[in-house]
Amino acid sequence: MKTVCIVAASGKLGRYMVKHCLDRGYQVRGVCREKSVAKLEPFKDQLRIFPGATDDREVISKAVAGCDGVLTVLVPWGRKHYATGTAQAVLDFAPPGARLVFSCGWHITRDEQDRISTTLRWQEHLARWLGALTRLIDIDDQIEACRRVFASDTRWTVVRGSDLEEGESQGLPVWSRHVGDPVLASNLTRRVDYALFMVAALENDLLIHEAPAIVGCLTSSASKKDDNGGNSPSSPLA
Numbered sequence: 001m002k003t004v005c006i007v008a009a010s011g012k013l014g015r016y017m018v019k020h021c022l023d024r025g026y027q028v029r030g031v032c033r034e035k036s037v038a039k040l041e042p043f044k045d046q047l048r049i050f051p052g053a054t055d056d057r058e059v060i061s062k063a064v065a066g067c068d069g070v071l072t073v074l075v076p077w078g079r080k081h082y083a084t085g086t087a088q089a090v091l092d093f094a095p096p097g098a099r100l101v102f103s104c105g106w107h108i109t110r111d112e113q114d115r116i117s118t119t120l121r122w123q124e125h126l127a128r129w130l131g132a133l134t135r136l137i138d139i140d141d142q143i144e145a146c147r148r149v150f151a152s153d154t155r156w157t158v159v160r161g162s163d164l165e166e167g168e169s170q171g172l173p174v175w176s177r178h179v180g181d182p183v184l185a186s187n188l189t190r191r192v193d194y195a196l197f198m199v200a201a202l203e204n205d206l207l208i209h210e211a212p213a214i215v216g217c218l219t220s221s222a223s224k225k226d227d228n229g230g231n232s233p234s235s236p237l238a
């Protein structure tokens, strides 16, 4: 992995991913809205910035050209299929064979085998209803974006994040194929570690065509068992 593009680089997750990629010695490119370029000021000498909306196909085609990997933050802003447009542009213009890693939430399901809690189900309904009312977000846009990724023949991974919190890194999160699996019981991940998992996935071929649901390695139920019973945190296939 030499050259990596981060799509939505100026957000909280994006900036953590920029840092992790630079730490690994990658050549890093970032796409972000023109008005947010200043947020990347601390990295300005180490990063090539492509200003523009992440669903702007011309911007994405230039930013991902020649990249070995693309890290894409999917956020369903507005009611104009922003996340879907972003995902489609990356799928269409990333070089064949590039590793593509996308972010989303636990409400995304790949095979309908997830056991979503009633609380999360209600949160999704509420977000859908509020989004329609305010026209600020469109949960179904992220669902459609991920459906297109799952259907593509690219080398994709979709990383499904739990609730996020700020704080120092605890290490690589653990993951499982299905929400509701015991290891994911805590539903909490440090944002810096979500970014770490996204970046590590670039070089983990076992995660190709997987949609790992993740939680922090110290808050996972496996690590809690470790305190009591000696089991180590598990990260199946990671």
Ligand SMILES: NC(=O)c1ccc[n+]([C@@H]2O[C@H](COP(=O)([O-])OP(=O)(O)OC[C@H]3O[C@@H](n4cnc5c(N)ncnc54)[C@H](OP(=O)(O)O)[C@@H]3O)[C@@H](O)[C@H]2O)c1
Residues within 6 Å of the ligand: 008, 009, 010, 011, 012, 013, 014, 032, 033, 035, 036, 039, 073, 074, 075, 077, 078, 082, 103, 104, 105, 106, 160, 161, 162, 163, 164, 191
């Ligand atoms: N937040 C959570 O608790 C949570 C939980 C599970 C999964 N996730 C997933 O984690 C990823 C990152 O989420 P995050 O909450 O941590 O956010 P984030 O990293 O701060 O990213 C938000 C992104 O949205 C962009 N944005 C903000 N307003 C916009 C607008 N009006 N139009 C277009 N773009 C806009 C931001 O760009 P600018 O820098 O230009 O503003 C930024 O790149 C997402 O894929 C999300 O589904 C989040």
